[in-house]
Amino acid sequence: MPQAGYPATRLRRNRRADWSRRLVRETTLTPDDLIWPIFVIEGTGERSAIAAMPGVDRLSIDLAVKAAEHAATLGLPAIALFPNTDSALRDEAASQAVNPGNLVCRAVRAIKAEVPDIGIICDVALDPYTSHGHDGLLVDGEIDNDKTIEVLIAQALVQAEAGCDILAPSDMMDGRIGAIRAALEENGFTQTQILSYAAKYASAFYGPFRDAVGSGQQLHGDKKTYQMDPANGDEALREVALDVAEGADMVMVKPGLAYLDIVWRVKEAFKLPTFVYQTSGEYAMLAAASERGWLDRERVILESLMACKRAGADAIFTYFASEVAKRLKDAR
Template sequence: MTFNPILAPYPAGRPRRLRQAPWIRDLVAENRLHVSDLIWPIFVHDQDKARDAIGSLQGVHRLSIAEAVKEAREAKALGINVIALFPHLSAKIRSPDAKAAIDPEGLIVQACRAIKAAVPDIGLLVDIALDPYTDHGHDGLLIDGRIHNDSTIDMLVQQSLALTAGGADILAPSDMMDGRIGAIRTALEAAGHQDTMIMSYAAKYASAFYGPYRDAIGVKALKGDKKTYQMDSANTEEALREVAIDISEGADMVMVKPGLPYLDIVQRVSHTFRVPTFVYQVSGEYAMIKAAVEKGYMDHDRGVMETLLAFKRAGASGILTYFAKHVAELLKA
């Protein structure tokens, strides 16, 4: 049914009445951003230094486990309830078979344990994919020059079980392999991890906006592209099919990635399925805002808040953003 509002003609109807002062604008605001909407992505590295600046992500650092623990404490104090952990491994650990991804004593497993010991009531979201662990930068295993779906799933299942045992609360498969949600959910149930949540990267597009992220996790030179498994940016209906499949296989929540270029997808997914729908404001989006601010083309805080409100307006339940800590401080002020 189409809603046809009854509008009084001018001058009886003056829409500007509801915009004339901050208090009335706040009173009638249709969408609000709360600190509990934020998920903060953090990069953990295996180097000796406590913090290592990421050149393409201004203000973002790779952290030692000890520093990640400090940031988790601060995040919780600010009201951020979930942090997302991503690894940066030295080149010597990366391999064609991504063996480090399933190491029960791997970097992110250790980070989960340390953070949970220090901040037990913070939620930990972990990325399930092989790209930080392969020497070719792909999310799956390469066999005869092609990403092999089912062999990759076997690795993702083992990775999921290792990270869950380490204390991860939410598994976030970002690989876009067919059938991986069902395989992970079945393995979790069999292992007695019925409470472990899955936030599926259900609609992840092959995007130009991931460049700084690849820098952050240490992918120096991606061999080829990811278009045989990540989605074509021309497609909408395909996203709905992908989301439907992942929900049917046991995903508790779904994600759209990237963010601003795909607001229409966020809206359609959230309105169609009525499940918790998240959006990732990816590294390229962050870098663009930072670059515009540096050039004097945009006010930093206004620009950041406007983009995050756009995600809420589109129907997002929450947002993964590198601005999370700064925004939490703004909301607390």
């Protein structure tokens, strides 16, 4: 419908006052939109700073429980756990991934015992457990898709048994969603949700994360044979379509800000819960620039998260989750 021109139409009228801007705001951000990633380490009372992620620490299980309690009081619906496995326990077969007593499974049990109503998301991938730092098994110098899936199934089952609510395969192996869904059904985990990292790109934004989980120095080569080419957009839609057909309940696009066009396309095409991961590299850039006074920390964080929501994201993995949730809660 054609609009009247100036001066009958003055778009600044709606921007004139704070109450008016709030009244006509198209996109909103609440704690319900945020998922807090937490890095877990062995020990008791242990807190280890991550140099490349100012303000983010690795936490021992007891402190991770306290973090989960804090998340619940802030109204965050879920946390995501990522283990930093002792290097002595990493091997080519990723054997710790399928150990029911591994670090992440113990963390899930401890958190569920104290904070039963918060959702727990567990990464399903082998990079925290392999001696070579890859998300899959290396056979003759290449990632073996089908052998990796066999291990991912076993990993998913021990995490579900521990009490994980949402399994999040981030490995990008072909066919793993269908295989994991079938295994969950066969073993009685019919209510366990799957959040597929359906469009995960071979990005340079993951560096600080790999240091946080201890896989960065372990990594041999790169992950370009299984993670997506940053140049491709149509391929992302194919990946999502396959994972949805195989039983994914939700899908993820990763990284965030540099891939919001993909978020938009996925949400428009599939109309299903679409998540985005504001990566460690994105966090590091904003946090470091803010520390130096180059950016207004509060405003730039909220703006970056609002951009994710505006692009169509239903939820955002962000290391700023607790900080932002507190700010939003205090502003009510």
